[in-house]
Amino acid sequence: MPSAFTITRMTEEPLFENGKSASRVLVEFKVGTDGPFFERFAKEGFNASIVQSRLTQFATHLTQLRS
Numbered sequence: 001m002p003s004a005f006t007i008t009r010m011t012e013e014p015l016f017e018n019g020k021s022a023s024r025v026l027v028e029f030k031v032g033t034d035g036p037f038f039e040r041f042a043k044e045g046f047n048a049s050i051v052q053s054r055l056t057q058f059a060t061h062l063t064q065l066r067s
Contacts (some may be wrong), residue, residue: 005055012043022028027051030061 009028014021023043028036039054 005029005059007051007055014041017062027057028057031062034062 004052005028007029009026011016011028012023015024016022025041025043025046027039027041029039030036037058038054039051041050041054
């Protein structure tokens, strides 16, 4: 069973690509007592299920590496 993750902070970051500005969301989190770790998400379409899925996948992978 993967370690639980805890989101410690979410911030919006400006992003400039090809002369256009946009933004993305930076999520800081811990897996159990390990971390902090960081994941970036596109702001467009950002929602809790996307965050949950990606962080769960990361936590599972980390747990497998530690086994």
